[in-house]
Amino acid sequence: MPSPTPYVNIAAYKFITFSDTAEKRAEFRALCEELGLKGTILLSPEGINLFLAGLREPIDRFLAWLRSDAHFADIEVKESYSDRQPFTKMLVKLKREIITMKNPLIRPEEGRAPAVDPKTLKRWLDQGHDDSGRPVVMMDTRNAFEVDVGTFNNTVDYRIEKFSEFPEVVQRHKPDFDGKTVVTFCTGGIRCEKAAIHMQNVGYDSVYQLEGGILKYFEEVGGDHYTGDCFVFDYRTALNPKLEATETKQCFACRAVVTPREQLSPWYVPGESCPHCWKRDVSTVTDSGVESR
Template sequence: MNTPAATPILNISTYRFVTLADPEALRAQLQGNAAANQLKGTILLAEEGINLFLAGPAEGVRAFVDYLRADPCFADLVPKESWSATTPFQRLKVKVKREIIRMNHPSIRPQAGRAPSVSPAVLARWLVQGHDDAGRPVVTLDTRNAFEIDHGTFTGAIDWRIGKFSEFPDAVQAHRNQLDGKTIVSFCTGGIRCEKAAIYLQDIGLDHVYQLDGGILKYFEDTDGAPGWQGGCFVFDEREALGAQLTPVR
């Protein structure tokens, strides 16, 4: 990975499902602090929590994260980090939405309790073994959109070619037979989609469901993408896609 001296812009991504009483008031506060710290990117707020992708000078990013963590709702945030030579966003956007990741299933409420997760290290071991620790076959389920998957994914991952995340529940219903009797690991870029996906899978009665903790970016951070990953990981900024070393690939 490049050193911060060569790539002075710190990029962070993080999310937290937590009930926010007044997202609009919080929007104004975060807009002011992020702007004062010279940050660009996107912060999404909803009653169900926060989702953000930001970049800027390292001292500004860390000051903003400290500001967030001063709120008990966000005290345990652990952003995923990468570095770049320039800021990959044109402006700062702070928005209040109905959902921080749209699924259109109000009954799926991760703020009320997470689905079980599996760490990158454990998933890597399962992929090498070809099964989980109980001997069940493991399938990786890509919950991202088709154009993201085209940049890279796990070898053999299930890809239903969805165009947006709100199509995921219907895709599950159409292809449920691919999942029965297996250990399912849902995954996405940073964890937010696969967290909702895993809860949905549990709610429809599937057993042995996990989310990949921290998503693909955490898998890169902890394992350098090995074993099992092929290609890059699409990111929603001007870098387009990151390789296993968390640097841009084209």
């Protein structure tokens, strides 16, 4: 379907052994600069993770080039649209992991955990159980500030600050899910590729990953059983279930999410400060009444 706005935003990842990352880095960077694309590409021995934006024709040329490599011939891409370029730079980075979990024994390339597609998940949530009659529990694998922008109704949220905290906390809470089916989810699906495998490894007997994450769910189902928006890592900050940018912003000083209501605060100065900065400063006041910064 043609885009009503000029910029095409793509997100994609693939777990696959990728040994020549250093050599490929220059190729990726040169092509993206030639095509006028901006965003971030992560290259790792375990695969690729990318977020790019550009005009339709350059994006299509990039994807044709990428899929000409046998490593990435079947890479799946999620698209959304915007009326301006959501990124300011073009970065190609080399990383140890494309999503940091600090558990090298988990290798999604060697076999994924079971996945549930968005339409099936909606049906499960509509009826209150999976096809085996087990209660369905949604588990958010994202960081706390992302969850605060929006998440599935009645989701389990462990308030993690970084993904490397997830393995320990989910292992500790395993008894809470006896007899239940757990569906893990994140923005685009990449975290759950590792999260669901880890949960199987520590003894969860019925765990699925949401195929394509929240963004794919929005694309195929809309906002049923979901409250709020979905945080994304570009200037749009959050997308609603129609995959449209919202008025939610992110503070460039403290990185907190700033709601439209919070933007009315005198403490909100775009690019400089927000009410969350002020709260953090207040929390540093010493017993003597002197602010420690």
